[in-house]
Amino acid sequence: MNTQTSEVTDEEIRKLVVARLHSFPAGRKISIGNDGEFTKDELIKSVEKDDRIGKKIIQVQLSYLQSLKEQRFLEE
Amino acid sequence: MDKKDRFYKVYNNLPLNLREEVILVINDEPITWKVARLEIDGNTNLSKIILDKLDALKFI
Amino acid sequence: MLITRPNHDVTINYLYYWSQYIIKIGKAHKLTVTDVAGSRANKKEIIGIISKTKPSFVCFNGHGDEKTICGYDNEPLIQKKLNESILSDVVVFARTCRSAKELGPSCVKKGTTAYVGYTDDFIFLTEEAKESRPLTDKVAKLFLEPSNDVAISFIKGHSAGQANQRSKDYFKKNIKKLMTSDTPKEDRELIPYLLWDMDHQVCIGNEKAVI
Secondary structure, three states: OOOOOOOOOHHHHHHHHHHHOOOOOOOEEEEEEOOEEHHHHHHHHHHHOOHHHHHHHHHHHHHHHHHHHOOOOOOO | OOOOHHHHHHOOOOHHHHHHEEEEEEEEEEEHHHHHHHHOOOOHHHHHHHHHHHOOOOOO | EEEEOOOHHHHHHHHHHHHHHHHHHHOOOOOOEEEEEEEHHHHHHHHHHHHHOOOEEEEOOOOOOOOOEEOOOOEEEEEOOOOHHHHHOOOEEEEOOHHHHHHHHHHOOOOOOEEEEEOOOOEEEHHHHHOOOEEEEOOHHHHHHHHHHHHHHHOOOHHHHHHHHHHHHHHHHHHHHHOOOOOOOOHHHHHHHHHHHHHHEEEEOOOOOOO
């Protein structure tokens, strides 16, 4: 990550999501609509290539991380 | 509320099971919520970068 | 009610099997359930049955996009600006990717009473070893049970708004369980995707509509 600036580049975001995908459990797949089913390694490749699936996974992960500050699941 | 306060607000309410999730990668090193907290508690040089990045990403 | 259950790929096959619970509850509540399964879930058959039987509730399983609900082999069944009016006076649950983004509102404009669906991709996780036995897949269950709850809530007499909310509450319950310290760490990986599905499930049209 670029430590000189507070900005976050697309490359940094991809590296973050790839790092997070490393803890994706073996033996499981993600089914994404028309696009099919993907293993951890396939997802990592997609994120690195920044293809449609990669972009979708990045969107899902960022959306989740941004939701944590709302504390939605601590409410009754 | 400054970035540090916002970090603690999020961290303190984060379920225990989620605190070891990676939230940044800096110099190719994954940083989890727990590692971020360690740096921020210690007011290190890295903590400023961490807080700026978390703010830019809208995680805090 | 009518339910479509194509089964032409792994993803759709999961919906094919997990929809059996919807059919079971429908029959237990004495509804006439028309189960259009496998290759029968084609346009000619589905449109024909809807025209003839005029169901009050249609549950679509399949692939799709912003403007389309698909059936067997991804044949378009309902398309925006083409044949939405076939769903006039019908309550719809579309378990298809993205159709609630454009097709849903278009259907409601053309007379669909209520449309519950997804405004983006419907994503779920599976256990590779269970692909040939989807009903034993405990990971997929965490996604498909809350999603099923839309249809099941309708069958039990709840309104469109209530069905949507009950399903979201079920997603939320599963997410909260995965957030606790008792849950194995690998299962927390499911949370972002459960949240995604929950947040992209919408109810369009008359929220007070019942079937």
